[in-house]
Amino acid sequence: MPDHSEHFSTTELRCRCGCGQALMDADFLKKFEDLRTAYGASMIVTSGYRCPAHNTKISHTGAHGPHTTGCAIDIKIHDAAAYKLLLLALQFGFSGLGVSQRGPMESRFLHIDNLPHPAYPRPRVWSY
Ligand SMILES: [Zn+2]
DSSP: OOOSSSSOOHHHHSOTTTTOOOOOOHHHHHHHHHHHHHHTSOOEEEEOOOOHHHHHHHOTTGGGOGGGGTOEEEEEOOHHHHHHHHHHHHHTTOSEEEEEOSSOGGGOEEEEEOOOSTTSOOSEEEEO
């Protein structure tokens, strides 16, 4: 059962390195819950919070990447569902959208974040 917010559990939002941290930003998660409600179906989180050490290991964004702020979530999704979620994310005003929609269906995802800080140029869309 979800325990971190209405639809998401600490288990799915925590850093995947084993450190156990799930330092999600409260305002971001509230906004993401609104997105989830509008989407109206379950979402598969592939990445929520990442500690600086783990992000440095797996991403070129390093110790200060979007996921280290707790204001970013990756959702495993493709095709029509990805279109729907992307459209909603734009309508809700999320400012950073990473699109990974090629290669095996199993590895396709959308990165959704909301990072107004000057260190993260937004609004922005990118592909992987
Ligand atoms: Zn970690």
